[in-house]
Amino acid sequence: xxxxxxxxxxxxxxxxxxxxxxxxxxxxFRLRVMGWYRQAPGKQRELVAAITAGGSANYADYVxxxxxxxxxxxxxxxxxxxxxxxxxDTAVYYCNVRYAPQLPWGQGTQVTVSS
Numbered sequence: 001x002x003x004x005x006x007x008x009x010x011x012x013x014x015x016x017x018x019x020x021x022x023x024x025x026x027x028x029f030r031l032r033v034m035g036w037y038r039q040a041p042g043k044q045r046e047l048v049a050a051i052t053a054g055g056s057a058n059y060a061d062y063v064x065x066x067x068x069x070x071x072x073x074x075x076x077x078x079x080x081x082x083x084x085x086x087x088x089d090t091a092v093y094y095c096n097v098r099y100a101p102q103l104p105w106g107q108g109t110q111v112t113v114s115s
Contacts, residue, residue, distance in 0.1 A: 001026075002104075003025045003026075003104075004095055004096060004104075004105065005107075006094060006095055006106050006108050006109040007020070008109055009092075009112075011114065012112070013114070014085060014087060014115055017081070017082060017083045017084075017085065018111060020036070020080040020093055020109060020111070021077060022034075022036070022077065024077070026076075029076040030053060030073045030076075033050055033098035034050065035050040035051075035095065035096060035097065035098040036049050036069060036078070037093070037094045037095070038089075038092065039094070040088075040092075045094070047060060049067055049068075051069045053073065055070075057069050057070075062088075063082075063089075066083050067080060067081065067083070068083075080095075086113060089111060089113050090111060090112050092108040092109065093110075093111055094109075
């Protein structure tokens with residue numbers, strides 16, 4: 001069974017940076033559009049950024065210019081570099097394929113932006 005494992009979350013001050021990583025087991029990774037999602041307390045999960053197998057990326061408006069998604073197809077890994085972070089970026093961050101059918105969700109990684 002394909003598994004998603006996210007890591008890299010932490011407590012960071014406003015204006016700081018974090019780099020999240022996601023490992024994907026299984027052979028499907030190289031063909032799929034991958035996405036980073038986040039879910040804040042009391043809110044629905046939302047798409048933050050997505051990247052095609054070829055490396056083309058798109059972003060939610062509220063992270064454009066601050067976050068960068070990338071992937072390493074050889075390592076079955078996708079990363080999210082987050083800069084100039086804001087308190088509203090506080091959430092549990094998940095990775096998954098961008099389009100249905102999605103994989104079983106991993107546990108996510110907690111990101112907290114606070115002074």
